[in-house]
Amino acid sequence: MVQLKQFQCDALLRAAEAACVENGARLTHRRRQVLSALMQSPNPLSAYEVLDSCNRSAATSMPAMSVYRILDFLEQQSLVHRLASSNKYVSCSHIACDHKHFQKTHFLLCEACSSVEEVDATEEANQALDHMASAAGFKLTSQQFELSGICTTCQNNAG
Amino acid sequence: MVQLKQFQCDALLRAAEAACVENGARLTHRRRQVLSALMQSPNPLSAYEVLDSCNRSAATSMPAMSVYRILDFLEQQSLVHRLASSNKYVSCSHIACDHKHFQKTHFLLCEACSSVEEVDATEEANQALDHMASAAGFKLTSQQFELSGICTTCQNNAG
DNA sequence: TCGTGAACGATACATTATATCATTTATAGC
DNA sequence: GCTATAAATGATATAATGTATCGTTCACGA
DSSP states (O other): OOOOOHHHHHHHHHHHHHHHHHTTOOOOHHHHHHHHHHHHOSSOBOHHHHHHHHHHSOSSOOOHHHHHHHHHHHHHTTSEEEETTTTEEEEOTTSSSOOOOOSOEEEEEETTTOOEEEEEOOHHHHHHHHHHHHTTTOEEOOOOOEEEEEOHHHHHHHO | OOOOOHHHHHHHHHHHHHHHHHTTOOOOHHHHHHHHHHHHOSSOBOHHHHHHHHHHSOSSOOOHHHHHHHHHHHHHTTSEEEETTTTEEEEOTTSSSOOOOOSOEEEEEETTTOOEEEEEOOHHHHHHHHHHHHTTTOEEOOOOOEEEEEOHHHHHHHO
């Protein structure tokens, strides 16, 4: 996930708006601000980091309450994802395409640069984790794993 | 993980103390209180839940600062584990045995009863996740996954 | 145009976490 | 046993994060 250029961001916002309309929801100005902040960030942002970002790039200041409300909304619309391990948010990588999150979605978190890569679960991984869980009597329901590691770029920079 | 009876708890505390001594550390009264609170809880506890638990079961009240400090200490000693997804703590399942956390340790979280099961990673799961990550150019370093599901007991109760 | 509900603004407050410094306690060396 | 030292804790203030509540504004349909 890299910081988006403005024209890319605009295209995504149009796609996001279309997705909302399809769900009978609206992508208001405030919601657009929040989503835009996340799309333009190379890293996941906490609620207050989103707030700061919005307030830096806009004339009118947004109340913290709104950020929390709007993040909940955007998450319900699958336009952003919440990373439980860090309690931060990222914009969905699949806003513009027709990806429907049928597969479980996992996140690869780079420990070096904090970038996030959204990936679909593999059947192999699903099975292996199901096995591991069922050996302990658990029936898995998790839809999302957050795995730490080092991304390609940082591997190259280090080596 | 079930709530521990007192005599079990005492045995674990002795083992924990031995482990600390081996590391040149001490299991003080306060640390014992915190560890004991976690051992006696069937569920993971947040820092302030630990605090409340300690203050209910003791004459002298503990400052919040101490809980944070002591949780950090106990985590370093591998006597408790921090669950990143909920930002709560559980006592380690392997205090009394000679388990050394050589393997990656994962946690199965029951969505119904909030119980936690600590399990060793399987080779199968390690490989599957490595594959999934390397397909996206990531080199995994995660040592700990937190997987949600339904535990045996709750499956039976529901069925 | 008006009624309705959704979205937002504003305020207060609750919860969680950290910074800092003083005090106490355990331990080693004498 | 006594003291110097570092570790551990106590105490206080404050920062950061998250929620509750209610009044107002706005979009949309009847």
